[in-house]
Structure formats: C-alpha cells, structure tokens
Amino acid sequence: MSAGVITLGPVPEELALLPICFDGSRSPHCLSGSQLQDSILIFLAMPGAPLMPMSVLGTESIASVKLRIQRFKGFVVNKQRLVLDGHELARNNNHVKDYGLADGNVLHLVIRLADLCVINIETATGKKFQFQVDQSRNVKYLKSKLAVEGDEDLGNLEDHKLVHDDQELEDHQLIADISNKDDAVIHLFIRKPAKLRTQQVEKDTIVTVVTPQEKLNLQNEAHAVNPARPASVPALVEPIVVNRKAKLSPQVMRMIGSTIAGLENGYLPVMSAEGSGGVYFMRDESGEKNIAVFKPIDEEPMAENNPRGLPVSTDGEGMKRGTLVGEGAFREVAAYILDHPVNDHEHGIRVGFSGVPPTALVRCLHRGKSFKIGSLQMFIQNNGSCEDMGPHAFPVQEVHKIAVLDIRLANADRHVGNILVCKEEEGGNYKLVPIDHGYCLPEKFEDCTFEWLYWPQAREPFSDETIAYIELLDAEEDIKLLKFHGWELSPRCARVLRIGTMLLKKGAARGLTPYDIGGILCRETVNRDSEIEDIIHEAEDHVLPGTSELIFLETVSEIIDRHLDKKFV
C-alpha cells in the first residue's frame, strides 16, 4: 500500500534521475558514445514541486523510466501516470523514442496515491477548508498549510491545541499516527480559543476544536454542519435529463436521493486520492458509507480545474486520442446506458450484462452558488482493484463480461485500476466491476488498451450465454438509445461503436476468444497501427470520396471477413 515519499539518500535529486553508470555514479559522462547520442534531457513536473531535470534514453522503456522515478521519488510504478502534451505514455513496454520525447519536453507525473489523507477543516464561523496531506506529514505541517492556504480570520494557529483521545497532540506527531491505519479522512473543526479532541467514527477520525463555552459532544458538531435548507436554496444534486421521456432507473434515483441526504446532513464530498481527475466520494445520510462517486467535468484530466496538476489541453483533446476534454461524464453515462441487462430488471434491479454501476449525469451545487456538472456513479463496496492481485482467481465469465464491454465501446482506458474486485460473502467468489468509462467511445481506435488481453481467461472461448448476448447487440439501436437519452454521437464516435460491435459479433460467431478479437483493436506498439486501423485505412482507400457511411461500413465488413478468414483458418 505504501506509495509515500521515501527518504532519499545523499544523492542530489536533480542527479538522481540521471541514468546510473556501472560504477554507481550518475554522471551522464559515463554513458557510452551511442548512449550519449540517445540521451534526452527532459523535465519532470509534479504538483507543488519545481521542474526536475531527468535524463532518459530513447531506447529505454517507459517501465524503466517509471522504475527510476520510483527509486528516487518513492512513487511505485503502478501508481504513476506519465503524460506528455496531454497524452498518457500508457504502454510500459514501449520505448521513450516511440512516444517522440525530445530534449526540453516536460513530462507530467500524476501519482495515484492511496495514502494521502483528506483533512476537512471547519471553523466556528462555518468556513470550510479541505487539504490533502501525505500521512507522513506532521501536525505542524498541517498547521502551516492552514496558515498559508487558510484564512487570516483564523488568527495565530500556533495557539491551537490539537487533542486526540483527550490527549493533546504535539506538533511533531505524524498524521499517520493520529489516524488509524486505514483512515482516509480526518475532520477538523476550529473554534477559538482552541481546545481539540478527537473521536473515532467508523474509519474516520473526527478531530474537534471546541471553545470552553461549548459542550463537548459530537451531536453539537453534527448539528452545526446540518443547517436546515431554506426553500429558496436550489437542490444540492439534480439529475440532468435532456429527454423527459427517458426515465431514470430506481437505483439511480435512490443514489441521488441518498447523496442529497448526505450533503444535507453536512457530509462533504471527500476527494479520492486516486485518479487523474477530480473524483469525489459522496456520503449517505448517515455519513458512514460512501454512496456515490462524483466526477465533475471541469476537473477532468486536462480540464481547467484539474486538481492533479495536469496542464490544460491546448487543442481540446482529452488524455486519450479521439476524446474531448469535458465529455468524460457523457461517456461514463453512455457506458451504463449501453450495458444492457440480460434479464430485464432482475429482482426489480437493473443489472447490466457487464455490471457497469448505475451512473447519471448530474449537476451538483458548488460552494452554495454555482453548479458543477459531472457523472454520479454508485459507489461499489470492494476489496480493491485488479492492480492489487493477480488475475488467476477471477472467474472466466467475469473477465469476459468486461471484455465484451471494452470491445464494443473501444475503451481507451482499461487499466487494472479500473476494475474493482468484490469478494462475495457466500462462496468467496470474485466479482469484477468495471468503472471509469470516461474514455470509451473515442473517435478513433488509436489508444485502445485492454489490460485483460494478457490474462489467461481472455484465451478461453465465450460461453453460450455470452454469445447469445453478443448476437442481440445492435449498434444502430445503441446509437438511437443514446440519442433518446440526449447524446447524439459524433459520426466518428458512432463509426467506432459500429465497427467495434461488428468485429465482436463476427468474432464471436466464428468462435474467436476475447484475446483474438481484442488483439485486433489494440496496437502492439504506440507507433504501429492496430489491425483494425489498417482495416479502416484499407476501406477508406477503397471507397470514393463522398461515399455514404452505409457503403463504407459494408466495405469495412467485407475486409474484416477477409481478415478473419485469413488469420483464423
């Protein structure tokens, strides 16, 4: 779990990221002649830190670059995302030169940290602050952060005394020591003159600063952050419904209701330490459980308010090719809408074939006056994600249901962190839940990546149940369904959906495995087109300009047939 900053040795940081020589020194002068020619000086950008020079080799793999960052900055490889000019260097086995890195380039490092701690601070006057603090920081650091980023009304924070379990906290104490091991959130209230105490509520540590006049009980604090909402105040969360005839599912309605109740009871959204965009956990009415995950569009990667230090997109394109910044929420909702249930409304609950959690487009009141638009997805209790364990224990069908979704929607972001693992109480089987569909339905197949492709289950044939589901899929109906819900796919995105569905159906009818089909959609290296891209180019060369989309797709269909016949004799 540890992904915090490790203590560096005596090596100056700027030299630490230079390649290591055989004698253990880090001077670039020890590189061989060809290595010197191959050497590229780039700059690593991390939120809140100055640019750091880093020397990489063109022939070095992305995995090796990440490994060196891990070695000297302490962020483990699978928690790193490297972004160049707004696009992620997602393929670890590709080389630096494949991505066209050149001298002077700035590489953004986004850390998917799990051991940041969210600290909510509320003053006596109701002002709220939220900080993310590494658990290795101490109480003094927290106070200094509050002094700098807080508010002058807070006065001299040196005077505040923090108390935990009725013990006064010392400035040198670590945040990790205040909270229990797995705490993700510390709520801190400030009332002057300060006297602090903390209380455990489930996994949260509630640190309460109280004035001597006030009664020391939690009820008081809960009440203070639970003002009755005047009728004139707009709803805290509202679904955005374009077509009134499009009914929201009962699960979505319940999720929105519980999210509102949680907010009304004063439980503020808690920012996830993971993710490359702004991701907020919304609490239910009791404040004890996460009920939903809110992802505002203005905080997506490369959007203007991205909280992870990613630069704003210069051309509007998102972190994956063929997507636009600000459209992630639509894509999240589209994945849910298109995840058709097998047995309609099983036990009164709509469960999609691939198990995409219920998701809706909502607007959420922000700081009491403006709105943030984004996707609201049901929070799924889980035992971690697929990055926490090897794939061998996953049932074949669980992997296949995700493969079907990814192939249909040409998902460009199916990494291991985007599949949650839930262990069933009865029987102890693993269930997989696909999340994070902000980069599905892109305009092109260029960035398609499927982590499951390399899992043994992907080489197993589809079950009869899956084949029956695939046979029923109809891209034209899917496009109409999305339009009914208010999203008219661009012609290019619609083409990707049609071709992905076509390939899936043809492959399944021939008895091909998810590996066979998925492999056609994914590039082997970043600079070599995938088979599907080659097929599309061939079709484009074949048809005359101005040819209808229907004829174009028929051409693609014929080429795919030929390709499959040749490849899988």
Ligand SMILES: Nc1ncnc2c1ncn2[C@@H]1O[C@H](COP(=O)(O)OP(=O)(O)OP(=O)(O)O)[C@@H](O)[C@H]1O
């Ligand atoms: N529906 C959900 N249920 C439970 N946890 C969730 C859910 N959605 C997201 N999370 C948690 O929040 C984290 C970040 O969410 P998500 O991956 O969607 O964000 P992102 O910014 O799109 O990230 P990424 O860098 O993976 O593209 C996930 O790793 C997961 O731990």
